[in-house]
Amino acid sequence: MRDLRNVYSPPKRINDSTYSIDVMAGANITDTITEAISVARGLDAAMQFEFNDVTVTGRSDSNPELIYRDWSRALNGYIGKNVGPYPNSVLTNEEEASDARVEAQNDRRRQERQLEAEEAQRRHNLTLEGALKTAPAKMTLRNKKAWKKTVAANTDAYGGGVISFAERWARLMEGRIANGDTLEECAEEAASMADNEGITGFMYGAAVSILAHVWVHGELLRRWHNLKTQIGTEGEKANKAGGVLNPALLGISVREE
Numbered sequence: 001m002r003d004l005r006n007v008y009s010p011p012k013r014i015n016d017s018t019y020s021i022d023v024m025a026g027a028n029i030t031d032t033i034t035e036a037i038s039v040a041r042g043l044d045a046a047m048q049f050e051f052n053d054v055t056v057t058g059r060s061d062s063n064p065e066l067i068y069r070d071w072s073r074a075l076n077g078y079i080g081k082n083v084g085p086y087p088n089s090v091l092t093n094e095e096e097a098s099d100a101r102v103e104a105q106n107d108r109r110r111q112e113r114q115l116e117a118e119e120a121q122r123r124h125n126l127t128l129e130g131a132l133k134t135a136p137a138k139m140t141l142r143n144k145k146a147w148k149k150t151v152a153a154n155t156d157a158y159g160g161g162v163i164s165f166a167e168r169w170a171r172l173m174e175g176r177i178a179n180g181d182t183l184e185e186c187a188e189e190a191a192s193m194a195d196n197e198g199i200t201g202f203m204y205g206a207a208v209s210i211l212a213h214v215w216v217h218g219e220l221l222r223r224w225h226n227l228k229t230q231i232g233t234e235g236e237k238a239n240k241a242g243g244v245l246n247p248a249l250l251g252i253s254v255r256e257e
Contacts, residue, residue, distance in 0.1 A: 008032070011039055011047065018046040018057075029071060032056075033064045046085060057084040078102045121196070128196055132168065135175035139167055140216040147214040161197055166207035168194035170215050183220045188228075205246045212244055 009022035021039070023032055029051050036047040041060035048057045054074045058067060062085045070083040078099040091099070141147050154163050169191055176186035191204070199207075212222035222244055226235035229245045238245050 008035060008049075011043065014048065018048055019043055020048045023049050023051055027051075030064070030068055033058060033067050033071070037062050037064060053081060055082045057082070059085040062086065063089070073099060076103065076106060124193075125196055128168070128193055131172055131175075131193055135171040136178075137171075139170035139174055141214055142216045142218065143214045147210075150210055150214065158203075161199065162203045162206045162210070165194055165197065165199050165203065166210050168196075169207060170211055170217075173217065173221075177217065183217055184224050187221065187224055201246075205244070209244045 008024060008027065011019040011021055014020050021036065032049060032051060033056065036049055036058040037060065040047040040058055046057055046059050048055065052075055054071055056067060056071055066087040066089060067084045070079065070087040073079050074081050074083050151163055154160055172190035172194055173183060173186055176190060177183060208221060208225045212218040223239050226238045226245050229235055235245055
């Protein structure tokens with residue numbers, strides 16, 4: 001029997017004729033099917049596993065290609081969520097027609113979701129555009145040299161996305177603060193508003209690190225972020241030490257001595 005420990009759990013007996021394996025992170029479906037059939041051959045029993053909410057059963061003489069075909073069909077909703085161990089070698093005309101109908105429905109749903117997402121993005125962009133019109137035209141810098149150096153160092157799409165988000169975020173917060181809000185009251189909502197490109201958590205942390213060094217309210221933002229992010233007391237410690245939790249590693253946070 002092959003060693004499955006790196007990707008699969010050891011086989012567990014379900015009953016006298018069937019064992020199961022738990023698929024770990026890092027496995028792929030074709031290898032898992034092959035491994036299950038191999039283990040079934042060694043144990044002289046059926047092997048069962050779940051992959052992406054589809055339960056697959058294989059035996060020593062199962063056809064891995066046919067099992068993969070039906071797994072894909074189940075994944076797409078053409079058939080139920082249990083496949084194997086002996087799929088029909090050829091789909092009937094009725095099965096092919098049913099698969100085609102379901103796929104057409106899937107396509108319509110995908111198109112509807114895409115249109116909904118595009119409309120939501122359009123509304124978000126319009127709201128952001130309106131908010132930026134009432135915000136300061138530029139954020140107020142306390143370290144212009146560091147900001148200029150940071151911008152110049154990040155002209156690629158990823159780093160540039162961080163820069164653009166950070167500037168929009170600071171402008172929105174600065175406008176809210178000028179109207180009487182505290183940073184703590186507006187930072188989270190302003191971040192959501194400023195994000196019109198789908199930034200990652202890493203990019204968010206990078207933006208905090210940048211603004212902490214260059215923006216007029218950066219120190220307040222740093223302290224707010226650390227306390228909001230902490231699980232225990234690490235944010236409090238970072239505030240005392242002058243750091244930022246989960247600091248960016250893009251080389252875009254520049255502290256001028």
